[in-house]
Amino acid sequence: MAGGGKHTLTPKAIIHQKFGANAIYTVEEVHDSSQSACPGLAIPQKGPSLFRCHLQLPDFSVVSNVCKKKKDSEQSAAELALDKLGIRPQNDDLTEDEAWDDLVGRIKYIFSDEFLSAENPLGAHLRAALRRNGDCCGSVPVSVVATFDAKINSRCKIINPSVESDPFLVISYVMKAASKLPDFIVASPDKASLRRKNPYPSEIIEALAATQVSDSLDSRKFNAAYIPCKGEEIVDLDSVDVSSGRYYLDSIAERLCLKDGNQVMISRTFGKALCGSECRLYSPIPKFKSSEVSESLSEESTRTEKSRNARASYICGQEIHGDAVLASVGYRWKSEDLDYDDVTVKSFYRICCGMSPNGIYKISRQALLVAQLPVSFTTKSNWRGPFPREILSMFCHQHRLADPVFTISTAPVKSLAEIYRSHRKLKVSGGSDGGDDENLSKEKEDTPGLGNGFRCEVKVLTKSQDLVLECSPRKFYEKENDAVQNASLKALLWFSKYFDDLDVNGSDTDDDEEDTKSPGTHVFRFPPNFGNVEDSSGTEKVVPSVVEKRVPTITNGSVVSICYSLSLEVDPEFSTDGEVSEEDMESEVDADYEHSVDLIESHEEIEFEMGTKAMDSLIESAVSQMTVGEFASYNTSLCTASEALILAVATDTARARYLLSKRPQIVNSIILLGVKGPSEERMEAAFFKPPLSKQRVEYAVKHIKDSSASTLADFGCGSGSLLDSLLDYPTTLQTIIGVDISPKGLARAAKMLHVKLNKEACNVNTATLYDGSILEFDSRLFDIDIGTCLEVIEHMEEEQACEFGEKVLSLFRPKLLIVSTPNFEYNTILQRSTTPDTQEETNSEPQLPKFRNHDHKFEWTREQFNHWATKLAERHNYSVEFSGVGGSGEVEPGFASQIAVFKREASAVENVAEGSMQPYKVIWEWKKGSGEKKD
Numbered sequence: 053m054a055g056g057g058k059h060t061l062t063p064k065a066i067i068h069q070k071f072g073a074n075a076i077y078t079v080e081e082v083h084d085s086s087q088s089a090c091p092g093l094a095i096p097q098k099g100p101s102l103f104r105c106h107l108q109l110p111d112f113s114v115v116s117n118v119c120k121k122k123k124d125s126e127q128s129a130a131e132l133a134l135d136k137l138g139i140r141p142q143n144d145d146l147t148e149d150e151a152w153d154d155l156v157g158r159i160k161y162i163f164s165d166e167f168l169s170a171e172n173p174l175g176a177h178l179r180a181a182l183r184r185n186g187d188c189c190g191s192v193p194v195s196v197v198a199t200f201d202a203k204i205n206s207r208c209k210i211i212n213p214s215v216e217s218d219p220f221l222v223i224s225y226v227m228k229a230a231s232k233l234p235d236f237i238v239a240s241p242d243k244a245s246l247r248r249k250n251p252y253p254s255e256i257i258e259a260l261a262a263t264q265v266s267d268s269l270d271s272r273k274f275n276a277a278y279i280p281c282k283g284e285e286i287v288d289l290d291s292v293d294v295s296s297g298r299y300y301l302d303s304i305a306e307r308l309c310l311k312d313g314n315q316v317m318i319s320r321t322f323g324k325a326l327c328g329s330e331c332r333l334y335s336p337i338p339k340f341k342s343s344e345v346s347e348s349l350s351e352e353s354t355r356t357e358k359s360r361n362a363r364a365s366y367i368c369g370q371e372i373h374g375d376a377v378l379a380s381v382g383y384r385w386k387s388e389d390l391d392y393d394d395v396t397v398k399s400f401y402r403i404c405c406g407m408s409p410n411g412i413y414k415i416s417r418q419a420l421l422v423a424q425l426p427v428s429f430t431t432k433s434n435w436r437g438p439f440p441r442e443i444l445s446m447f448c449h450q451h452r453l454a455d456p457v458f459t460i461s462t463a464p465v466k467s468l469a470e471i472y473r474s475h476r477k478l479k480v481s482g483g484s485d486g487g488d489d490e491n492l493s494k495e496k497e498d499t500p501g502l503g504n505g506f507r508c509e510v511k512v513l514t515k516s517q518d519l520v521l522e523c524s525p526r527k528f529y530e531k532e533n534d535a536v537q538n539a540s541l542k543a544l545l546w547f548s549k550y551f552d553d554l555d556v557n558g559s560d561t562d563d564d565e566e567d568t569k570s571p572g573t574h575v576f577r578f579p580p581n582f583g584n585v586e587d588s589s590g591t592e593k594v595v596p597s598v599v600e601k602r603v604p605t606i607t608n609g610s611v612v613s614i615c616y617s618l619s620l621e622v623d624p625e626f627s628t629d630g631e632v633s634e635e636d637m638e639s640e641v642d643a644d645y646e647h648s649v650d651l652i653e654s655h656e657e658i659e660f661e662m663g664t665k666a667m668d669s670l671i672e673s674a675v676s677q678m679t680v681g682e683f684a685s686y687n688t689s690l691c692t693a694s695e696a697l698i699l700a701v702a703t704d705t706a707r708a709r710y711l712l713s714k715r716p717q718i719v720n721s722i723i724l725l726g727v728k729g730p731s732e733e734r735m736e737a738a739f740f741k742p743p744l745s746k747q748r749v750e751y752a753v754k755h756i757k758d759s760s761a762s763t764l765a766d767f768g769c770g771s772g773s774l775l776d777s778l779l780d781y782p783t784t785l786q787t788i789i790g791v792d793i794s795p796k797g798l799a800r801a802a803k804m805l806h807v808k809l810n811k812e813a814c815n816v817n818t819a820t821l822y823d824g825s826i827l828e829f830d831s832r833l834f835d836i837d838i839g840t841c842l843e844v845i846e847h848m849e850e851e852q853a854c855e856f857g858e859k860v861l862s863l864f865r866p867k868l869l870i871v872s873t874p875n876f877e878y879n880t881i882l883q884r885s886t887t888p889d890t891q892e893e894t895n896s897e898p899q900l901p902k903f904r905n906h907d908h909k910f911e912w913t914r915e916q917f918n919h920w921a922t923k924l925a926e927r928h929n930y931s932v933e934f935s936g937v938g939g940s941g942e943v944e945p946g947f948a949s950q951i952a953v954f955k956r957e958a959s960a961v962e963n964v965a966e967g968s969m970q971p972y973k974v975i976w977e978w979k980k981g982s983g984e985k986k987d
């Protein structure tokens with residue numbers, strides 16, 4: 053994590069300065085089994101992912117150490133490469149005078165005989181300069197020297213850190229330094245070029261000529277986007293002709309109506325062209341005040357706000373004046389040939405879109421028009437798209453900010469016993485009156501409970517360590533990652549507001565922003581308006597009228613998948629207000645002005661979580677009222693912001709512009725493909741304190757304590773949550789067993805037990821995990837003291853649940869058996885709490901509650917459960933008592949989780965011949981003293 057103080061570049065940043073796109077990082081995932089191993093576990097393990105990075109540079113490659121994070125492996129590789137190159141990052145700790153000396157020395161070296169054959173982009177420019185025509189032959193544009201040499205850039209940064217945002221400053225420094233070499237270099241501010249005083253020796257020139265690639269005579273052109281300085285003029289497609297080996301900066305100068313390439317200023321790289329290569333902006337160098345190079349630094353008079361190109365400046369984060377050309381062109385390392393990619397108007401708009409957190413999210417979801425940065429980070433499995441932390445890093449990188457700094461703190465974690473005590477005092481939430489749901493969720497915010505131990509603060513700083521934003525949500529999270537992602541999302545939402553609403557400033561706080569502080573320094577300029585349709589009146593969104601008002605049936609937290617398409621519809625008969633206007637009638641001479649529907653964005657299948665605002669609000673509200681397989685379509689009118697987005701998705705820019713000028717409507721068509729209910733665990737955790745799963749465990753623990761049991765088998769143990777919690781209490785248990793059919797669950801259980809049993813002193817002598825179906829009998833589990841089967845039967849078919857009941861009581865014959873399963877009747881309460889607020893109580897038909905989890909094969913009412921358990925107990929000479937957790941047994945509709953406790957009436961049971969039936973496979977076994985046993 054970055055400390056305060058002087059800013060130093062990361063190894064990766066230095067490599068980037070030197071090699072740009074020629075540094076290729078390839079990260080491989082490695083699985084270090086020694087790290088993840090749970091000794092004795094008979095399930096092949098992937099283990100946590102570790103990363104190793106291969107860094108390929110033009111001349112050599114290095115391989116990093118194995119790191120926990122991808123990012124660290126890249127930094128590690130970059131560090132190794134710097135070692136190899138003999139570059140130590142500390143080199144940047146120079147004084148200003150030393151930096152000036154270095155700058156002068158470096159310029160002298162660049163114009164040395166030796167450098168002319170350098171196999172890097174700057175060397176290629178020097179050689180190309182020798183092939184320039186007329187006056188310009190041999191003269192190198194000053195911006196080339198200022199842009200393509202990493203050392204020059206880093207020295208200028210020491211002289212003045214503002215060079216980051218103002219490329220003109222670098223140009224003036226280079227000019228000033230060059231003017232100190234009158235015997236070697238002719239530096240003419242008027243011409244904005246540098247030239248060697250004495251020509252290169254003829255041998256060198258001849259040798260170069262011999263290796264030169266023959267210039268093809270073919271016509272060579274590449275596309276670029278032309279960004280006029282005047283905001284009201286449209287960004288248009290342009291092409292640059294570099295046929296017959298013409299120096300590309302001269303060609304670009306021509307597009308900008310400049311005399312030659314010497315007058316062109318070059319921005320840093322940013323954004324991406326269609327093929328993914330980086331772009332730069334080319335614009336006129338603001339005029340030097342002739343012969344007063346040094347003074348020109350402070351002279352701002354020639355560069356007024358009027359000449360500032362707001363759109364160009366916005367996308368590259370540097371001050372750009374005059375019209376600009378956005379292009380992806382340049383020399384590569386070790387190649388003489390000019391490399392270029394087409395840049396289109398669409399590329400320009402995509403780059404614009406990618407400037408805001410929301411835009412980054414849209415692009416990564418490949419749904420520019422409909423995807424929205426969600427307002428809350430839910431669990432990992434429900435989150436769609438790149439994680440907030442990743443987006444925040446991308447955003448910071450985009451805006452030349454330092455990498456975000458995360459500080460994680462932990463809360464003292466209470467023991468389960470302590471929580472158990474404290475919650476007994478608390479009223480156990482029943483939700484029987486809907487009124488206290490709210491209190492429950494609020495309380496959760498600040499109370500650290502079991503495992504609710506992580507809280508994360510994120511700071512965003514500029515590269516010179518000035519604070520931009522500090523975000524310290526007070527909430528605690530069970531998992532460190534959740535805390536980090538939530539803090540990141542908070543920061544992103546703050547930035548997003550800044551970009552999308554333009555009404556956020558440092559002192560502005562609403563409820564949610566109490567935890568977010570910004571010193572109010574405006575690091576960002578307001579984004580310019582990118583919409584093209586001048587008249588933006590009457591462009592507010594209208595609520596879809598086609599989707600008839602129905603009761604939302606899809607609850608928040610559900611993950612839905614939809615197929616959608618958005619089209620632009622131009623209807624010549626109607627203007628936006630729905631009437632034929634006279635004006636329109638008159639202009640109907642335009643023959644092309646016909647009814648048309650053009651597809652602009654579509655997705656065959658996209659998933660999102662309801663209630664997080666991860667999708668266009670109208671789509672979400674329409675979807676919430678749909679049923680699977682249903683189709684809906686409605687029209688909306690266009691808002692100014694979406695014009696830029698439409699241009700970022702449209703393949704045919706001219707056509708899109710034409711349609712946009714005709715005040716089109718957007719036709720939204722949606723098919724609901726599927727719905728996955730909100731996860732049972734999330735729903736229960738949000739509703740109950742402690743979460744229902746914890747309450748079940750506590751219930752079982754109470755019975756274990758009361759019965760002085762020494763052997764326990766957990767049927768369908770999953771990842772071992774019950775066994776885990778049991779070990780937190782002093783009990784009489786000596787043998788614990790878990791059975792499940794899920795290798796994933798068993799592996800997690802084994803890892804947990806491995807850590808816990810070897811750490812804590814307890815009575816347990818033996819722990820065994822079996823891979824096997826509880827529908828099969830295994831004699832090793834015969835006559836145990838306690839059997840538990842928590843939230844398992846509903847994951848089987850109903851007949852199988854009955855079969856399990858028969859087998860467990862007739863064959864396994866535990867002295868005590870605890871079975872829990874959801875109470876179906878309670879679902880109305882749970883589901884009411886997660887239904888969208890918009891639900892109208894009036895005229896709503898009572899909705900049939902759904903199962904709590906899409907994996908449930910059935911859920912029983914209290915009556916069904918009682919019937920099953922009573923009959924079962926009778927048949928096998930057991931007694932049975934009913935109870936539950938979550939809510940109250942006395943109040944309708946009973947407990948949230950219903951529990952049956954079966955007690956064996958007979959104290960002795962017939963012997964089962966040992967080893968007679970042992971279908972279960974030992975997956976992991978632990979014995980006190982000897983630890984884990986291998987299979």
Ligand SMILES: C[S@@+](CC[C@H](N)C(=O)[O-])C[C@H]1O[C@@H](n2cnc3c(N)ncnc32)[C@H](O)[C@@H]1O
Pocket residue numbers: 767768769770771772773774791792793794797824825826827841842843844847848
């Ligand atoms: C909802 S989980 C409950 C896990 C655990 N009892 C708890 O309360 O956390 C249901 C578990 O039942 C397991 N299961 C389902 N059918 C099974 C079968 N026939 N035999 C063994 N386990 C089964 C699943 O693999 C899953 O781990």
Ligand SMILES: [Mg+2]
Pocket residue numbers: 732843844846847905908
């Ligand atoms: Mg379940």
